[in-house]
Amino acid sequence: MEQVSLSKQKKIFRKLNKLRIALTKETGIEFSSCPTESLAVCNVGLANGLTKELLFEHFSKQGTLTNINLLPGKSYCFVSYLTIESAAKANEAFNGKLNIAQDNKPIYMLYVPKIPLVDNNDIWHELPPGLIVLKDYITSSEEKNLLDMHNFTNQIDGNMKHRLVKHYGYEFRYDINNVDKDKPLNEKIPSQCDFLWERLSNERPEFKHFKPDQLTINFYSPGHGSSIVMDFKNGDKHICVLLPQRSLLIMSGESRYDWNHGIVPRKFDVIKDPASGTYSCLKRGVRVSLTFRKILQGICDCVYTDKCDSFKSRGQIVENNVAAKLEKLHVHQVYENIADHFSDTRHKPWPNVLEFIQSFETGSVLIDAGCGNGKYLGRQDLYDIGFDYSAGLINICKNRGHEVCVGDCLNIPIKDNSADGILSIAVIHHLANKNRRLEALKEIVRVLRIGGKALIYVWAKDQLKGQEKSSYIKQDRKNRKSLYTQAASVSYETETVNLLDGTVSFPVHTNRTQFKTQDVLVPWKLKDENKTTFLRFYHVFENNELELLCNSLNNVKILKSYYDQGNMCIILEKINN
């Protein structure tokens, strides 16, 4: 043992005295003049960047630890040993000598009768609700089979950093923390995994319906052993869960949706045994994790609204009177202002809309609800009448010889049961809340005769859907990448605009990019000198949202539902009054 000079001892003594006074003042902790099991490390803690792991690394050399207590924001911490002897050994070895305090200065320690009850929030003896750990779920030979499924070794070159990833079913995108539902991969989950779910339905019948369609294999950097600690956090609650090698972790319910989970990159984990209360250390090494997911198709209506991406992206609930004002300012007035320019850009009819119009026999009554510049009006052997909220656009229609009136799709000025067909092309997405969108549908159905058909187009939130197949089937790396960067780089609406004296605010969409949220303002730039820009309100539709809306009416049936030119589209038939 190293000889400590008298002057050095004096120095330690003076230093400790100062620290004792300061700490007593701050915390009211009592110190003990004779050895106890517990030591306060007085001059370093979480606030100085100390980690539990580093403490463990040193202090575990002196005996079995029963507690390591680091407090958030504090520059002191505590350790306890099973025996007084161990604590004394540590005191002897480290006090004034172990250079792990700030700037590699030595630490200073004092005995405490007991560690103060201010515990850190780390919980080891319970699991978040819905979390299940099934230990030894697979055998070593099954483990080997799963590991052989995908060979990462040819991907390991010198510069591998944290992990290698392999996806099946869908690519899990770490940038958006989600999959792209509309871009399934050719490679599905290998059948070698099937035994897992057979076993699960025997052991845990409540999960017998779980049939994953997405798998991500993660390969983490080399070493030995592969158990790990996963952290679950919810508010200020922090639960540490040990995941042993060959175990199955089921995240369901609250643990899946209401808790954040993650694995902190570390060289080893300090683990508390809930039974004995003692700490031990687990060295991390090569770890391969297989994450199986079942992709939710359609809208999520879970109850975890403050964490749910779909809920957030659905945007705020706009009250009816606010919605009406919003539409007046950011739909009707805008179309009035841009009518001529808008009309100049709208001449090419969409083929599927034309096909719908062609499907009516001579003498049918066809109404275009929100007809714009009337590009779908004018089939000679139909009685087609258009209406639109914009008088400017209706004037253009009239000058082209169409039969039109100015009207509101929320109050269609046409009698019940009178139309054989109704078009609503790119109109309902301008209504600012669900109730109004539903009212517009009800109006369409009211005006249709029984057996009459309506074609409805609304803008889709997913603007890339049409492109997926070609680029995906080719599996062209470059192509995929460009699609990707396009989607990723523009998916963040930067600008948010407050409207109506701040009662509502919406992000401004970047034209020709993917939508990030459902309620957005879409700019329209005039070609005038000032490039005057107007913001139109849009509610863009999720994949099955239009269907759900139509299904809430009990007197229609959906004849066809499809995606076309960035729109969600539906053909409805009225079946009774």
Added chain:
Amino acid sequence: MKLLTHNMLTSKCVKGVNVGYPLTINASDVRVADVDFNPDFISRLIPKIDWPVLYNAAESLGHVEDLPKETPVNYENNEEFLKKAHRALLEVEVVHGELVCPESGRKFPINNGIPNMLLNEDEV
């Protein structure tokens, strides 16, 4: 606005109005335009028309001429009748004037042949 359109229009969306049909026409400018005659089209359209409403509308504009009060039997092959119907439905145009709700008296202006059927917020 053609009388065919008038045949479809209603003010039933006005708060407190039940049927809102037919709307009374006060016209200050009525024109008659030439429209190509398609007998098949007209004869298929006729069952969708409220004939008395068409007749009264034509009459109120002074354009009833020899339009029959009721549709004749077997009108499909009655070209003479179809031509009269064609004229009343498609050729008579109200260019300026107003439509009046029969229940509430609410007036909807017609300018350049375009009825403005928009309602104010407090009317719905």
